[in-house]
Amino acid sequence: MVTNITNFGRSGLSDWLVQRVSAVVLALYALFMVGYLLLHPGLDYATWNGLFAQTWMRIFSLLAFVSLAAHAWIGLWIVITDYIKPTGIRFVVQIAIILAIFIFLVWGVQVLWGA
Amino acid sequence: MSMLQVSVYRYNPETDSAPYMQEFQVDTQGRDLMVLNVLEIIKQQDSSMAYRRSCREGVCGSDGMNMNGTNGLACVTAISDVTKNGKLVLRPLPGLPVVRDLVVDMGIFYKQYERIQPYLQNDTTAPAIERLQSPEERDKLDGLYECILCACCSTACPSFWWNPDKFVGPAGLLQAYRFLADSRDTATRERLSELEDPFSVFRCRGIMNCVAVCPKGLNPTRAIGKIRELLLANAT
Numbered sequence: 184m185v186t187n188i189t190n191f192g193r194s195g196l197s198d199w200l201v202q203r204v205s206a207v208v209l210a211l212y213a214l215f216m217v218g219y220l221l222l223h224p225g226l227d228y229a230t231w232n233g234l235f236a237q238t239w240m241r242i243f244s245l246l247a248f249v250s251l252a253a254h255a256w257i258g259l260w261i262v263i264t265d266y267i268k269p270t271g272i273r274f275v276v277q278i279a280i281i282l283a284i285f286i287f288l289v290w291g292v293q294v295l296w297g298a
Numbered sequence: 299m300s301m302l303q304v305s306v307y308r309y310n311p312e313t314d315s316a317p318y319m320q321e322f323q324v325d326t327q328g329r330d331l332m333v334l335n336v337l338e339i340i341k342q343q344d345s346s347m348a349y350r351r352s353c354r355e356g357v358c359g360s361d362g363m364n365m366n367g368t369n370g371l372a373c374v375t376a377i378s379d380v381t382k383n384g385k386l387v388l389r390p391l392p393g394l395p396v397v398r399d400l401v402v403d404m405g406i407f408y409k410q411y412e413r414i415q416p417y418l419q420n421d422t423t424a425p426a427i428e429r430l431q432s433p434e435e436r437d438k439l440d441g442l443y444e445c446i447l448c449a450c451c452s453t454a455c456p457s458f459w460w461n462p463d464k465f466v467g468p469a470g471l472l473q474a475y476r477f478l479a480d481s482r483d484t485a486t487r488e489r490l491s492e493l494e495d496p497f498s499v500f501r502c503r504g505i506m507n508c509v510a511v512c513p514k515g516l517n518p519t520r521a522i523g524k525i526r527e528l529l530l531a532n533a534t
Contacts, residue, residue, distance in 0.1 A: 184494075184495050184498070185496070185498055187495060187496050190496050194494050194496070195494055195500035196494045196500070196526075261496075261501075264461070264497075265461065266460070
């Protein structure tokens with residue numbers, strides 16, 4: 184048993200499961216977006232704004248953002264633990280990444296529910 | 299005369315400041331030799347050449363090495379299978395400390411093997427004669443017990459290169475599953491609890507280098523998938 188404290192879910196099993204479930208959510212969101220853009224060739228601001236004014240789209244988008252945050256945390260944590268061996272530097276990089284993910288997530292919520 | 303050009307990794311830490319490649323010309327007499335035969339001819343040319351070998355028939359797992367970029371057992375690999383453009387490049391197994399020439403320190407590989415407790419654990423009272431197993435239960439061990447611990451797979455695995463102290467590696471995980479799958483072993487829960495961290499099993503990214511190089515044709519990636527399934531099935 185290898186002890187870890189900076190990974191997403193404290194357990195490799197939960198990280199692995201979250202990584203796969205979030206990947207499915209992101210795939211569905213990406214497919215929806217591509218499909219929507221293909222079905223609306225002459226997309227204008229009003230239509231785009233109308234899409235995101237609907238509650239289901241906001242929930243779907245927030246779900247995708249949360250999935251992206253978890254997916255990025257787990258994925259980058261794995262990359263960092265492979266390549267950055269000095270604990271001090273690794274910890275600082277991890278904190279920076281987690282902070283960036285948090286900022287992007289809050290910003291995303293603000294975009295979805297803001298004016 | 300049919301000469302084979304062989305380039306061999308040489309390093310003697312007592313005399314060399316750095317490893318280097320030494321060129322040899324080996325007369326194969328037109329025969330499709332095994333790589334180990336080529337090394338034996340080289341050993342006659344230069345007796346300081348160091349490599350491990352024992353059974354010379356793919357059973358002992360001593361002569362695992364990197365031949366033209368691919369890990370394998372020198373004794374069961376024909377030069378026609380690995381030689382590119384008439385040249386053979388021999389290096390030690392990647393990722394392990396070199397003791398001398400093609401001899402590597404397998405310490406960390408064995409440490410990971412030891413960690414998965416590679417022995418049958420059963421806390422129930424031993425029956426008078428032996429613990430019985432049905433033919434179906436025995437079949438589950440096929441493809442698992444044949445491992446000879448040559449380390450070709452683990453040293454072909456980038457996840458093992460980066461974290462040999464934390465990731466068990468394909469060889470160890472194949473054996474971990476060998477005991478998880480054994481109907482006579484009762485320590486399944488304890489074994490699984492030792493493997494659920496982000497490194498021991500989950501550092502496997504499924505690139506299947508282990509499957510590609512295994513000289514016994516085993517499939518550690520499949521065993522790792524089975525361990526993940528067991529971990530998932532035992533979790534809430």
